[in-house]
Every structure is written in C-alpha cells, then in structure tokens.
Amino acid sequence: AAGVIQSPRHLIKEKRETATLKCYPIPRHDTVYWYQQGPGQDPQFLISFYEKMQSDKGSIPDRFSAQQFSDYHSELNMSSLELGDSALYFCASSWQGEQFFGPGTRLTVL
Amino acid sequence: KQEVTQIPAALSVPEGENLVLNCSFTDSAIYNLQWFRQDPGKGLTSLLLIQSSQREQTSGRLNASLDKSSGRSTLYIAASQPGDSATYLCAVKGGGSNYKLTFGKGTLLTVNP
Numbered sequence: 001a002a003g004v005i006q007s008p009r010h011l012i013k014e015k016r017e018t019a020t021l022k023c024y025p026i027p028r029h030d031t032v033y034w035y036q037q038g039p040g041q042d043p044q045f046l047i048s049f050y051e052k053m054q055s056d057k058g059s060i061p062d063r064f065s066a067q068q069f070s071d072y073h074s075e076l077n078m079s080s081l082e083l084g085d086s087a088l089y090f091c092a093s094s095w096q097g098e099q100f101f102g103p104g105t106r107l108t109v110l
Numbered sequence: 111k112q113e114v115t116q117i118p119a120a121l122s123v124p125e126g127e128n129l130v131l132n133c134s135f136t137d138s139a140i141y142n143l144q145w146f147r148q149d150p151g152k153g154l155t156s157l158l159l160i161q162s163s164q165r166e167q168t169s170g171r172l173n174a175s176l177d178k179s180s181g182r183s184t185l186y187i188a189a190s191q192p193g194d195s196a197t198y199l200c201a202v203k204g205g206g207s208n209y210k211l212t213f214g215k216g217t218l219l220t221v222n223p
Contacts, residue, residue, distance in 0.1 A: 033210060042199065043154070045210040056210055090154065092211075097142050097161065097203065099211060101154040 002026050004102035006091050012108045013081050021076040021105045025093030031055065032074045033099060034066060037088040049074060081109045112137045116200055116214035123190055124222050131185040131217045133200030138181050141204035144211065145174050145185050148197045158185070162204075190221045 005024040013019050025032050031050045035043040045058035049068035060066075063081075068074045078085060086109045092099040113136045123129050133143070142161045146154040158167045158174040160183070166175040173186040187194060197218050201211040 031209065035211075042213040042215045043201075043211075045212070048210060050209075058210060088151075092154075094209075098156065098159045099144065099203075100156060101146075103153040106151070 004091055004093050004100055006089075006102040006105050008105060009103065010106050010108075012110065014110055015081055015083060017081050017109075019078045019081060019107060021078070021089050021091075021107070023074045023076070023091030023093075023102060025072055025074070025091070026095070026100060029072075029093035029095045029100070031094045032068055032072070033092040033094070034060075034074070034076050035090040035092065035101075037090060037104075038084075039087070041087075043090060046076070078107075083109050085109050112140075112202060112204075112212040114200060114202055114212050114214035116198075116217050118217060119215065120218040120220075122220040122222065125190060125192060127190050127221075128186070128188050129190055129219070131187070131198050131200075131219070133183040133185070133214055135181045135183075135202045135212075138178050139204060140178065140202045141209070143174075143176055143183050143200065143202050145172075145183075146199040146201060148199060148216070150197075154199065157198075187219075190219075192221045192223050194221050195219055 033048040034046040037043040046060040048056045052068045088104040092101045145157045160176040171188040197216040199216045201213045
C-alpha cells in the first residue's frame with residue numbers, strides 16, 4: 001500500500017541557511033499535517049492543510065512557511081535556521097480521521 | 111488547551127508478560143484517539159485508532175480502550191515479545207485543538223528475553 005513519502009530523509013545545514021522539506025501524501029487523502037519532534041520530545045504540531053488551504057496553525061516559527069500544491073504535495077520552508085531547529089520533521093496525511101505518518105526528515109543544523 | 115499524559119514513562123518487563131500502558135487527556139471533547147509505536151530515530155507507526163463513539167479496538171495482541179468521559183485510554187499488550195520494545199505514543203485529535211493530534215510524551219517499553 002502507498003505510504004506518505006518525505007524527502008529528503010536526512011538534511012544537514014549551517015546556521016542561517018534555508019531548508020525545504022517535501023511531503024507527498026497518500027493518494028486521495030485530503031489533509032496534510034506537519035509535526036516537529038525534537039530530541040527526546042513528543043511530536044509538536046506545526047501546520048496543516050485541507051484541500052490546499054491552511055486549516056490550522058500550531059507553534060510554527062515565523063521563519064517557517066508551508067504550502068500545499070495543486071497535486072496535493074506539501075513543502076515546509078525553513079529560513080534563518082537555528083541550532084534549535086535540529087529535529088525530526090514528520091508529515092502526515094489523513095483519511096476519515098486517521099493520520100498516517102511519513103518516515104520523517106532528520107534535519108541537523110550545524 | 112488539550113494536555114495528554116502517559117504513565118509510566120518507562121516500563122521493563124520479561125518476555126511473555128501481559129502489560130498495560132495508560133494515557134489520560136484533559137479535554138474530553140475529542141474526535142478520536144490513536145496509539146502509535148516509534149522505534150528509536152524512526153517514524154510513527156499507527157497501531158490502533160479509536161473513534162470517540164467507540165469503547166475499544168483490537169488488533170492482534172493489542173487492545174485499546176477508551177473512556178472518553180473520564181479522559182482515559184489504555185493500551186493492553188498480550189504475551190509481550192522482545193520485538194515489542196519501542197516507545198508507545200498516545201495522541202488525541204480534537205478537544206479544543208481542532209484536527210491536529212496532541213501527543214503524550216510516550217512510554218518507553220523494554221521487553222527482556
């Protein structure tokens with residue numbers, strides 16, 4: 001069965017650089033969510049999109065932005081990276097209330 | 111604001127034991143509750159989804175219950191195996207948080223051979 005695809009799986013950036021994370025939801029899923037999981041922490045909600053419109057916003061820094069495109073894939077753009085942005089970034093898509101998570105992108109900021 | 115608490119934070123059991131993981135949430139106005147498994151540095155695997163109208167769900171050796179009015183859920187694992195060793199996360203959808211999931215901090219389970 002198709003799963004949520006995230007790319008890249010690993011990303012290393014320097015402070016103040018920019019990163020773009022991509023998410024391809026499961027076909028026909030109508031909602032995409034982004035979560036951030038710091039070391040030893042539980043996942044924290046960042047932002048979600050329903051039918052290409054932003055539907056909810058969590059603790060997402062102003063340096064981050066996201067969008068969902070016409071083909072339903074989503075991108076999380078992160079600028080002026082800080083050491084504290086190092087984390088696992090998960091994308092999830094949902095169908096009938098159940099959320100399915102991708103494998104995550106591990107971002108390391110040096 | 112929805113808050114999710116999981117007890118215990120860590121649990122170590124011998125192989126073959128039955129065990130219960132606990133999850134509580136502060137706002138009972140939830141849409142559903144999901145239990146996830148996470149291996150170190152890996153993604154989240156959905157184990158069970160319980161809708162707010164349901165009392166329990168079963169999948170193989172796993173059984174999850176939900177008492178929405180008291181804000182509690184349990185995950186029962188029967189005949190535990192070393193391969194069950196992982197962090198188990200409880201997450202609720204709704205309860206003032208719209209459609210996002212609010213996670214607990216997880217229970218780190220170790221099953222010893």
